[in-house]
Amino acid sequence: MKSNPIFVLLAGGKSERMGVDKGLLKYKQTFWILEQLQRISRSNISTVYIGLGYNYQHYFNAISWLKNAQQIPFQFQNLSVNVVLNTKPEKGSFSTLQKVLKNIPDKIDIVINPIDIPILNSIELNNIISKENSVIIPHFEDENGHPIKLNYEFWKQLCSLDLNDKSSRLDYQIKKINPNKISKIEVFDRVITLNINTKKKWLHYLNSSL
Secondary structure, three states: OOOOOEEEEEEOOOOOOOOOOHHHOEEOOEEHHHHHHHHHHOOOOOEEEEEEEOEHHHHHHHOOHHHHOOOOOEEEOOEEEEEEEOOOHHHOHHHHHHHHHOOOOOOOOEEEEEOOOOOOOHHHHHHHHHOOOOEEEEEEOOEEOOOEEEOHHHHHHHOOOOOOOOOOOHHHHHHHOOHHHEEEEEOOOHHHHOOOOOHHHHHHHHHHHO
């Protein structure tokens, strides 16, 4: 029986436009990164890898177990949470993804989501998880979104890309493959298209979701 995919949650950016680390924004009575994990925990996912980079110490100070999860997975809800630190985040967001991928076991598919895009509802997330192809992309109305599922054969080759090459980006690499290897899944949850990277967008999201 095939293992469920590993979820990769990327939180390695500077958050310059937000002015505060996105994962440490307050959502209800918790941090946004913990809310994201809560949403993932309602799906069929059992293992999460968090990629940190810039301002990682802020995360360690706010949520102490994240630091220890670099060595030993932390049990959060029903998730086994691992933390991977990108020590050269200035290489770009793909460098954090690549660093995480190099720590993931072989032969397992992954599901990727940036910290600033809310995790969609568990029913549609499980639908994405269950689909098989090289790349699975959720689609809402006329827009693609996240999370994106990648099979092992596709994501493994991302580990060897040169970070100095301008084509070392996930979107570029997806465009290179045969379109038959890409499946788009229609969803009804518009959050897959959100990119909450400013205070204004965050406040709008809070007002619409709380």
